[in-house]
Protein backbone atom coordinates (compact mmCIF):
# COMPACT_ATOMS: atom_id res chain seq x y z
CA UNK A 21 0.00 0.00 0.00
CA UNK A 22 1.37 3.49 -0.83
CA UNK A 23 2.32 5.94 1.92
CA UNK A 24 -0.89 7.77 3.02
CA UNK A 25 0.74 11.22 3.14
CA UNK A 26 -1.35 14.39 3.37
CA UNK A 27 -0.17 16.81 0.64
CA UNK A 28 -0.39 20.31 2.11
CA UNK A 29 1.04 21.77 -1.12
CA UNK A 30 -2.23 21.03 -2.92
CA UNK A 31 -4.34 23.17 -0.57
CA UNK A 32 -7.17 25.05 -2.33
CA UNK A 33 -9.40 27.91 -1.16
CA UNK A 34 -12.90 26.77 -2.20
CA UNK A 35 -14.67 29.73 -0.54
CA UNK A 36 -13.43 32.80 1.38
CA UNK A 37 -11.39 31.63 4.39
CA UNK A 38 -12.30 28.01 3.65
CA UNK A 39 -9.48 25.71 2.61
CA UNK A 40 -9.50 22.11 1.49
CA UNK A 41 -6.38 19.96 1.49
CA UNK A 42 -7.46 17.57 -1.25
CA UNK A 43 -6.80 13.86 -0.93
CA UNK A 44 -5.81 13.81 -4.58
CA UNK A 45 -7.33 10.33 -4.82
CA UNK A 46 -4.63 8.88 -2.57
CA UNK A 47 -5.68 5.81 -0.59
CA UNK A 48 -6.20 6.34 3.16
CA UNK A 49 -5.91 10.12 2.79
CA UNK A 50 -9.11 12.09 3.47
CA UNK A 51 -10.09 15.52 2.22
CA UNK A 52 -9.28 17.91 5.07
CA UNK A 53 -10.98 21.25 5.77
CA UNK A 54 -9.73 24.46 7.41
CA UNK A 55 -12.67 26.82 8.03
CA UNK A 56 -12.07 30.34 9.36
CA UNK A 57 -14.23 32.92 11.13
CA UNK A 58 -13.14 36.24 12.63
CA UNK A 59 -12.30 34.72 16.01
CA UNK A 60 -11.61 31.03 15.44
CA UNK A 61 -10.63 28.38 12.90
CA UNK A 62 -12.05 24.86 12.65
CA UNK A 63 -10.06 21.96 11.22
CA UNK A 64 -12.04 19.00 9.83
CA UNK A 65 -10.08 15.68 9.86
CA UNK A 66 -6.45 15.07 10.85
CA UNK A 67 -5.05 12.61 8.32
CA UNK A 68 -3.62 9.31 9.54
CA UNK A 69 -0.98 9.55 12.27
CA UNK A 70 0.75 12.38 14.08
CA UNK A 71 3.18 13.40 11.30
CA UNK A 72 0.30 14.13 8.92
CA UNK A 73 -1.67 15.86 11.68
CA UNK A 74 1.32 18.03 12.63
CA UNK A 75 1.45 19.31 9.05
CA UNK A 76 -2.26 20.06 9.10
CA UNK A 77 -1.89 21.80 12.46
CA UNK A 78 1.02 23.88 11.15
CA UNK A 79 -1.03 25.00 8.15
CA UNK A 80 -4.05 25.80 10.34
CA UNK A 81 -1.90 27.75 12.83
CA UNK A 82 -0.35 29.77 10.01
CA UNK A 83 -3.80 30.54 8.59
CA UNK A 84 -5.26 31.27 12.03
CA UNK A 85 -2.69 33.97 12.93
CA UNK A 86 -3.61 33.76 16.61
CA UNK A 87 -7.27 32.89 16.17
CA UNK A 88 -8.43 30.08 18.43
CA UNK A 89 -8.30 26.56 16.93
CA UNK A 90 -10.93 23.84 16.97
CA UNK A 91 -10.76 20.33 15.57
CA UNK A 92 -13.53 17.98 14.59
CA UNK A 93 -13.65 14.69 12.65
CA UNK A 94 -16.48 13.26 10.56
CA UNK A 95 -16.17 9.74 11.98
CA UNK A 96 -13.74 7.57 13.94
CA UNK A 97 -11.86 5.86 11.07
CA UNK A 98 -8.06 6.14 11.41
CA UNK A 99 -7.34 8.26 8.31
CA UNK A 100 -9.90 10.81 9.49
CA UNK A 101 -9.25 10.98 13.23
CA UNK A 102 -6.08 9.16 14.28
CA UNK A 103 -3.83 12.20 14.35
CA UNK A 104 -5.88 14.11 16.91
CA UNK A 105 -3.27 13.80 19.66
CA UNK A 106 -1.05 16.23 17.69
CA UNK A 107 -3.71 18.91 18.28
CA UNK A 108 -3.74 18.45 22.08
CA UNK A 109 -2.92 21.74 23.80
CA UNK A 110 -3.37 23.65 20.51
CA UNK A 111 -7.02 23.06 19.59
CA UNK A 112 -10.28 22.05 21.22
CA UNK A 113 -11.36 18.69 19.75
CA UNK A 114 -15.10 18.29 19.66
CA UNK A 115 -17.27 15.49 18.30
CA UNK A 116 -20.80 14.12 18.48
CA UNK A 117 -21.70 11.56 21.14
CA UNK A 118 -22.05 8.56 18.80
CA UNK A 119 -18.62 9.21 17.28
CA UNK A 120 -17.05 9.46 20.74
CA UNK A 121 -18.67 6.12 21.55
CA UNK A 122 -17.24 4.64 18.33
CA UNK A 123 -13.76 5.90 19.27
CA UNK A 124 -13.99 4.17 22.64
CA UNK A 125 -15.61 0.96 21.44
CA UNK A 126 -13.94 0.47 18.07
CA UNK A 127 -10.87 2.71 18.07
CA UNK A 128 -8.46 0.16 19.61
CA UNK A 129 -9.56 -2.60 17.18
CA UNK A 130 -9.16 -0.32 14.15
CA UNK A 131 -5.74 0.84 15.34
CA UNK A 132 -4.69 -2.81 15.48
CA UNK A 133 -6.28 -3.61 12.10
CA UNK A 134 -4.58 -0.66 10.36
CA UNK A 135 -1.22 -1.48 11.96
CA UNK A 136 -1.73 -4.94 10.50
CA UNK A 137 -1.55 -3.41 6.99
CA UNK A 138 2.19 -3.08 7.70
CA UNK A 139 4.59 -0.88 5.69
CA UNK A 140 3.98 2.86 5.51
CA UNK A 141 0.51 2.66 7.11
CA UNK A 142 1.92 0.93 10.20
CA UNK A 143 4.78 3.46 10.35
CA UNK A 144 2.28 6.34 10.25
CA UNK A 145 0.59 4.78 13.29
CA UNK A 146 3.76 4.50 15.37
CA UNK A 147 3.07 6.00 18.79
CA UNK A 148 -0.52 6.84 17.87
CA UNK A 149 -3.16 6.63 20.58
CA UNK A 150 -6.91 6.34 20.10
CA UNK A 151 -8.12 9.97 20.11
CA UNK A 152 -9.86 11.45 23.15
CA UNK A 153 -12.19 14.38 22.35
CA UNK A 154 -12.15 17.43 24.65
CA UNK A 155 -15.84 18.15 24.13
CA UNK A 156 -18.59 15.65 23.33
CA UNK A 157 -21.94 17.15 22.37
CA UNK A 158 -25.43 15.68 22.29
CA UNK A 159 -27.87 16.59 19.52
CA UNK A 160 -26.37 19.12 17.09
CA UNK A 161 -23.76 21.81 17.75
CA UNK A 162 -23.55 25.29 16.25
CA UNK A 163 -19.92 26.38 16.44
CA UNK A 164 -19.60 30.18 16.24
CA UNK A 165 -16.25 31.03 14.66
CA UNK A 166 -17.04 34.77 14.59
CA UNK A 167 -19.15 36.01 11.67
CA UNK A 168 -19.50 32.40 10.55
CA UNK A 169 -21.35 29.59 12.27
CA UNK A 170 -20.56 26.00 11.39
CA UNK A 171 -23.26 23.40 11.92
CA UNK A 172 -22.02 20.10 13.28
CA UNK A 173 -24.75 17.56 12.67
CA UNK A 174 -24.73 13.86 13.53
CA UNK A 175 -26.50 12.10 10.68
CA UNK A 176 -27.39 8.87 12.44
CA UNK A 177 -25.97 5.51 11.42
CA UNK A 178 -24.78 5.22 7.81
CA UNK A 179 -21.13 4.57 6.91
CA UNK A 180 -20.52 4.15 10.67
CA UNK A 181 -22.69 4.51 13.78
CA UNK A 182 -21.25 7.92 14.58
CA UNK A 183 -21.09 9.85 11.28
CA UNK A 184 -21.15 13.63 11.51
CA UNK A 185 -21.75 16.13 8.69
CA UNK A 186 -20.09 19.55 8.86
CA UNK A 187 -22.03 22.33 7.20
CA UNK A 188 -20.85 25.89 6.46
CA UNK A 189 -24.16 27.56 5.56
CA UNK A 190 -22.84 31.00 4.53
CA UNK A 191 -20.58 29.36 1.92
CA UNK A 192 -23.00 26.56 0.99
CA UNK A 193 -20.31 23.98 1.72
CA UNK A 194 -20.92 20.52 3.18
CA UNK A 195 -18.24 18.12 4.45
CA UNK A 196 -19.75 14.64 4.38
CA UNK A 197 -16.93 12.40 5.54
CA UNK A 198 -17.21 8.93 4.03
CA UNK A 199 -20.97 9.19 3.57
CA UNK A 200 -19.90 10.42 0.13
CA UNK A 201 -16.96 9.51 -2.11
CA UNK A 202 -16.35 10.51 -5.71
CA UNK A 203 -14.65 8.51 -8.44
CA UNK A 204 -14.95 5.31 -6.47
CA UNK A 205 -17.41 2.76 -5.12
CA UNK A 206 -18.95 3.64 -1.74
CA UNK A 207 -16.86 2.37 1.18
CA UNK A 208 -18.67 -0.32 3.19
CA UNK A 209 -16.68 -1.15 6.34
CA UNK A 210 -18.60 -4.44 6.66
CA UNK A 211 -16.29 -6.79 8.55
CA UNK A 212 -18.46 -9.44 10.22
CA UNK A 213 -18.28 -10.48 13.00
CA UNK A 214 -16.06 -7.58 14.15
CA UNK A 215 -17.85 -4.60 12.67
CA UNK A 216 -21.35 -4.65 11.19
CA UNK A 217 -22.38 -1.07 11.98
CA UNK A 218 -22.53 0.13 8.37
CA UNK A 219 -26.10 0.05 7.06
CA UNK A 220 -26.92 0.46 3.39
CA UNK A 221 -30.58 1.15 4.16
CA UNK A 222 -29.88 3.83 6.77
CA UNK A 223 -27.08 5.31 4.66
CA UNK A 224 -29.57 5.79 1.82
CA UNK A 225 -31.97 7.56 4.18
CA UNK A 226 -29.10 9.82 5.31
CA UNK A 227 -28.27 10.68 1.68
CA UNK A 228 -31.90 11.61 0.98
CA UNK A 229 -31.79 14.02 3.92
CA UNK A 230 -28.42 15.50 2.89
CA UNK A 231 -29.57 16.01 -0.70
CA UNK A 232 -32.53 17.98 0.68
CA UNK A 233 -30.17 20.43 2.47
CA UNK A 234 -29.11 21.69 -0.98
CA UNK A 235 -25.38 22.45 -0.58
CA UNK A 236 -23.54 24.35 -3.33
CA UNK A 237 -20.24 22.52 -2.80
CA UNK A 238 -19.81 19.02 -1.41
CA UNK A 239 -16.48 17.92 0.04
CA UNK A 240 -16.57 14.11 0.13
CA UNK A 241 -14.47 11.95 2.44
CA UNK A 242 -12.38 10.78 -0.51
CA UNK A 243 -12.27 11.99 -4.13
CA UNK A 244 -12.73 15.38 -5.75
CA UNK A 245 -15.11 17.95 -4.27
CA UNK A 246 -18.01 18.88 -6.53
CA UNK A 247 -21.53 20.30 -6.72
CA UNK A 248 -24.78 18.88 -5.35
CA UNK A 249 -24.56 16.09 -7.94
CA UNK A 250 -21.98 14.44 -5.65
CA UNK A 251 -24.70 13.63 -3.12
CA UNK A 252 -27.21 12.53 -5.76
CA UNK A 253 -24.55 10.33 -7.34
CA UNK A 254 -23.86 8.45 -4.12
CA UNK A 255 -27.57 8.11 -3.40
CA UNK A 256 -28.18 6.71 -6.88
CA UNK A 257 -25.32 4.24 -6.50
CA UNK A 258 -26.58 3.04 -3.11
CA UNK A 259 -30.05 2.52 -4.61
CA UNK A 260 -28.55 0.60 -7.50
CA UNK A 261 -26.50 -1.59 -5.14
CA UNK A 262 -29.55 -2.22 -2.94
CA UNK A 263 -31.95 -2.98 -5.76
CA UNK A 264 -29.60 -5.30 -7.65
CA UNK A 265 -28.72 -7.13 -4.42
CA UNK A 266 -32.28 -7.49 -3.17
CA UNK A 267 -33.70 -8.56 -6.52
CA UNK A 268 -31.32 -11.52 -6.53
CA UNK A 269 -31.71 -12.32 -2.85
CA UNK A 270 -35.50 -12.33 -3.20
CA UNK A 271 -35.22 -14.87 -6.00
CA UNK A 272 -33.37 -17.14 -3.54
CA UNK A 273 -29.95 -16.80 -5.19
CA UNK A 274 -27.02 -17.70 -2.89
CA UNK A 275 -24.80 -14.92 -1.57
CA UNK A 276 -21.66 -15.92 -3.51
CA UNK A 277 -23.57 -15.82 -6.76
CA UNK A 278 -25.19 -12.48 -5.84
CA UNK A 279 -21.76 -11.00 -5.12
CA UNK A 280 -20.35 -12.25 -8.42
CA UNK A 281 -23.26 -10.99 -10.52
CA UNK A 282 -23.70 -7.62 -8.83
CA UNK A 283 -19.96 -7.00 -8.85
CA UNK A 284 -19.68 -7.69 -12.57
CA UNK A 285 -22.73 -5.56 -13.32
CA UNK A 286 -21.61 -2.54 -11.28
CA UNK A 287 -18.07 -2.60 -12.68
CA UNK A 288 -19.56 -2.67 -16.16
CA UNK A 289 -21.76 0.34 -15.33
CA UNK A 290 -18.95 2.28 -13.56
CA UNK A 291 -15.77 1.16 -15.30
CA UNK A 292 -13.83 4.30 -14.32
CA UNK A 293 -14.42 4.00 -10.57
CA UNK A 294 -11.70 2.88 -8.13
CA UNK A 295 -12.32 0.77 -5.03
CA UNK A 296 -13.94 -2.26 -6.70
CA UNK A 297 -13.10 -4.21 -3.54
CA UNK A 298 -15.89 -2.29 -1.73
CA UNK A 299 -18.67 -3.81 -3.84
CA UNK A 300 -18.53 -7.21 -2.13
CA UNK A 301 -18.88 -5.92 1.45
CA UNK A 302 -21.68 -3.63 0.23
CA UNK A 303 -23.58 -6.62 -1.16
CA UNK A 304 -22.84 -8.61 2.01
CA UNK A 305 -24.22 -5.81 4.17
CA UNK A 306 -27.37 -5.33 2.11
CA UNK A 307 -28.03 -9.08 2.00
CA UNK A 308 -28.71 -8.85 5.75
CA UNK A 309 -31.00 -5.81 5.47
CA UNK A 310 -34.65 -5.21 4.68
CA UNK A 311 -36.76 -2.21 3.74
CA UNK A 312 -37.06 0.28 6.61
Ligand SMILES: [Zn+2]
Nearest residue numbers: 095097179198
Ligand atom coordinates in the same frame (compact mmCIF):
# COMPACT_ATOMS: atom_id res chain seq x y z
ZN1 LIG B 1 -14.58 5.85 6.80
